[in-house]
Amino acid sequence: VTVATHQHGGDAASKAKAQTRLRKIEGQVRGLQKMIAEDRYCPDILIQISSTQQALRAVSKMLMRDHLQHCTTKAVRASDETAAEVYDELIDLMYTYSK
Amino acid sequence: VTVATHQHGGDAASKAKAQTRLRKIEGQVRGLQKMIAEDRYCPDILIQISSTQQALRAVSKMLMRDHLQHCTTKAVRASDETAAEVYDELIDLMYTYSK
């Protein structure tokens, strides 16, 4: 099992919380479609897109915290090699995929 | 009718394109829920969140272009007052709501 396919159960509570948020975000995306269909004022739609992006960022933050507490801890304590792998991934997530 | 409630039909083609993209984004958000349910590796989920955010950004860019071409042009040509209102909104969208 490599780091890339390693899984953790995370916190059942935090998983449920992420799902609730994602369902709300799904609703926001449907709301955006409705706003466009209704020909709403563009800046109002753009503000709603921004709000959807903020909501996704909150989910990302929650998952990142889980990732640090579980996978990162395990990898850093296992060996310098697995620590290096997990750090490369973190740097990518922070600087390539952030936002 | 104030600037805030002013509407424009936009381009029917660009409206259809935005709807297609938003439906795809809705699917991406459902995909994120599936990834969490399946206990997928956190960084993989985080990369998918980033991809969803990029997709929202592309819709935002498309709507902003419409907004400039239609509402902004009309407001700037109407008077210095309506121009100032539309610029305040643009500054907010760029620096407060951007991303």
Add this chain to the structure above:
Amino acid sequence: VTVATHQHGGDAASKAKAQTRLRKIEGQVRGLQKMIAEDRYCPDILIQISSTQQALRAVSKMLMRDHLQHCTTKAVRASDETAAEVYDELIDLMYTYSK
């Protein structure tokens, strides 16, 4: 004179304000060098980098406001062609060069 080389004097007051802010930013960048030379705690340096970026963003916002009020207004009122050019530039600044 094309849009790309067109200049405007802007507001003398806002120009002076931008210069004051940039001198302060220059000092912040020298402060960062000092922090590294003194082997300060990395997260403290990272927070100072973030603060420098916020300060640059504030200058950018100020210049963007000038650009909208002066160049954009002139271009949008001149013709549909010069309006289109200035909008293409704005879209680039917002979505390619923003942050």
Add this chain to the structure above:
Amino acid sequence: VTVATHQHGGDAASKAKAQTRLRKIEGQVRGLQKMIAEDRYCPDILIQISSTQQALRAVSKMLMRDHLQHCTTKAVRASDETAAEVYDELIDLMYTYSK
């Protein structure tokens, strides 16, 4: 010595590299002042601000890598408490201070 004041020497080579980059960034900020003094076209100045921000981001990435390799590894291996402290800091750096 708490985590907040803990220092590490980092890599002398990476420290020198960060200093070189910061001196170049200092020059870019002076260049921005010159552009404003010369009344250069706003979008050109805005693109240079964006370039300066990208350069700061590259320094941040370099320092973050050092921070992970040195301080984070030490804290994560020391105890669950020091690991939790360093993760809280990382989450802040990623989601509050990241640009």
